[in-house]
Amino acid sequence: MCGCDWPPDAPPRPRLPAQPDHAGLPVAANALPASALADLRAAIGADHVLTGDALAGRDADGWQVDRRGRYLGRAAAVLRPASTAEVAAVLRIAHAHRLPVVPQGGNTGLVGGSTPDGSGRELVLSLRRIDRIRAVDAANLTLTLEAGCILQTAQDIAAEQGLLLPLSLAAEGSCTIGGNLASNAGGVQVLRHGNARALCLGLEVVTPAGEVWDGLRGLRKDNTGYDLRDLYIGSEGTLGVITAAVLRLHPQPRSTATALARCASAEAAIALLQAALAGSGGALAAFEVMNAASIALVGKHLPQAVPADLPGDLDASQAWTVLLESADASDPDRAQATLEVVLAAAIDDGIVDTAWVAQSLSQSAAFWRLRESIPLAQARDGLNIKHDIALPTSRIPAFISQADAAVQALVPGARHIDFGHWGDGNLHYNVMAPEGVAPADFLARWEGPINTRIFDLLGSHGGTISAEHGIGRLKRDELARRHDPVALALMRRLKQALDPLGIMNPGRVLPM
């Protein structure tokens, strides 16, 4: 996930439906066998096995509803083990009783992967108490920590060493490292440093049967058999439970610079991406694109978030605004010089019409504020149809042109709010109701048909229906319909091999 769907000013907890005695949905009594309950209490302490009233009284922790309030469930119990050994004990009990287990970190995911369903049968396994820093090895540029660590805490620990943990996303104050790895989180630094997958050197994992794999290696080269690490990363808790990880750190950049550039077309924006990559090498740290409608929407709802000196032709229908960021490890002036050279050449080559390089930290912050205000401006305008998709960067212009035409053919006047991490090929291609049409009516009538067209087009351009948010419950059936059938069969075999009883996060990623 990234900041694109995360409402920046939303309250930390969504409002729940009024229910007198519990936080989630109603549940039949006795969902958990008494012997299993007794075993769990013995294993991790009765205080950390929350059921019934105890669970209802802890609503504020939000175990049964995701942070956006889209998935409301009801757990048989919430389990809060304090160590890897306790996780293993919990899983041995769940395994023996064949109880479904939903691993959970900050529960900030966007696809229903870490929230219990409404059956009242699932055990929520919260990793939040398992949050120790196990080792800081600055000379190896690694940090070993437990799954329940908050991402921002991990960033702070790296910064104390003068180092950078380049995983950054809007939920970083509440999401956990375990959840980041289980969902292979993306964010705003992927262009330079890769997804969560690229930042992980080793894992500790508890299998569904309660075995502990100690793969906490801090090695950059290790060719000793199958790549278990990458199999668990991104598997969304359906194969086992990540309890600790070795993360790779990077030197802190000594300078960064930010610029906005205006391109007349999506093709020109992609040409600028190529030029910026070639001209700055590994120094290009961000390449975010916003269409004119996105900026106009910010201007409508959050006018203070549009930098004052941007020219007034922002809503010209063909204009695209690019936010570029460059970082340099060795030279305090170099990042800005790099951007200036790249942009001057791009203007000479007719790729860029106008550009502004931030001359101060506050200007740089203002440029980012424009980009980061789009989701909130959208939220203020009402519901819309969101797509977290990715394409080969070379295909983005053709895709947008064809997708726009397809949407207009279905719903003339529908508004296109296009923005995202184009440097990674990641688009947030969102569609809003035409002016004057009620958003809820628009979604009810058109979400299905529009998604079908968009997903069909993605298939023809080699794109993906989930770039960074994952599958969870939200896209499970779409994946089953659209993914390569051999890949799906292989995934089912892997699930069967590693979780033969099917107790790990059932119904997420793959159908039960």
Add this chain to the structure above:
Amino acid sequence: MCGCDWPPDAPPRPRLPAQPDHAGLPVAANALPASALADLRAAIGADHVLTGDALAGRDADGWQVDRRGRYLGRAAAVLRPASTAEVAAVLRIAHAHRLPVVPQGGNTGLVGGSTPDGSGRELVLSLRRIDRIRAVDAANLTLTLEAGCILQTAQDIAAEQGLLLPLSLAAEGSCTIGGNLASNAGGVQVLRHGNARALCLGLEVVTPAGEVWDGLRGLRKDNTGYDLRDLYIGSEGTLGVITAAVLRLHPQPRSTATALARCASAEAAIALLQAALAGSGGALAAFEVMNAASIALVGKHLPQAVPADLPGDLDASQAWTVLLESADASDPDRAQATLEVVLAAAIDDGIVDTAWVAQSLSQSAAFWRLRESIPLAQARDGLNIKHDIALPTSRIPAFISQADAAVQALVPGARHIDFGHWGDGNLHYNVMAPEGVAPADFLARWEGPINTRIFDLLGSHGGTISAEHGIGRLKRDELARRHDPVALALMRRLKQALDPLGIMNPGRVLPM
């Protein structure tokens, strides 16, 4: 694999034992059922199913012996399909008849992973005819090609686009992309760009039952289920056959610079690595270390490979020489300036005693020649005990100190030839007989005990017994003895799930 064990002046084909009528070991007749043979001939054409005399007459292609002549086998047949569909047909036949299949590219691996055993039962599946370039997408920085492509060909195609395929190793003129991916090859550009795994965005794979998984996606973000790609990469042909891949390219650097630096201790060399990473960020492209004995050995056997202006104290027992390379994408002078700044500061800080920054391409080439001459100098001096190992970089000095002491306790006077890609944590920690002791006698008596001590020490420092060469047959039993038992059990479950009949490269990586 890298250049470290690859004899640069060895003949391309090793000399085989004199055998009148075939290239490999003797074999019992009728190893291949007649019906299977007929099916195979029908599927890919009789000309491409080589058995008996036909195979013997094709000795020069080296299907039955690895390039270093360490593994000499005998195949039931060599199969040379021309397309993915033909690979699938071959595997369906092998599956139906339960015949073992050994996928093979350039057969340049160092661990016996792609050479048939001596049973005469294994089918060699050569991918060499499947070598088309399927797509070049410069705007997406990707290259889609088939498994049999020679690495150097792929490098050349990238260069024609003004781009870089940063996978480079000594066998690049004869190894194939499929083999590089199946073994997760390393090489000399890992520090900046990662192993083969980091350069692959998508795969096409044929399963043991002959299904084709089309995962040829050119996406930098794709969270749609389990990471099948990374599971096949590095699995050494034991789970399926890679038939094509999407590789990620990088911009060509506009300048590179090379330097040699002398450090008084291994600790100082690691401090220099930290300083160079922090001071050059992503620009540090190589960090290779050579101990004094390595350079002295080059001086003894290849004196012209030692740069003339290096001072004469090279064999001081505590001196370590570091080769650093920096690359810059945007500025023709910048790479050299970066190294100069880093080295000047390191001299001021007492980390580096002396340093030379190459002032010309020929000086740069001379520095690399020194580093690359070590394996040949070793070969000229006689057999030695080799280790392709990796550690957290922070542990390298302590490991070397303890390993040296352990070896000297066993064999006083044993010579230590230590060099390698320390920037990746990858050491080639090699041990030679004491002066005056016959190398063959030394190996016969001491290889086992020395390996045991080295591998024990690696375990205590969080190191690995195979950094970049893989497991194959060479290290299979050591892996089974030393690897985490839960990891081994998980690997066996994956093997069983994806190759239930056990026909894919049996006995490699895991015991049969």
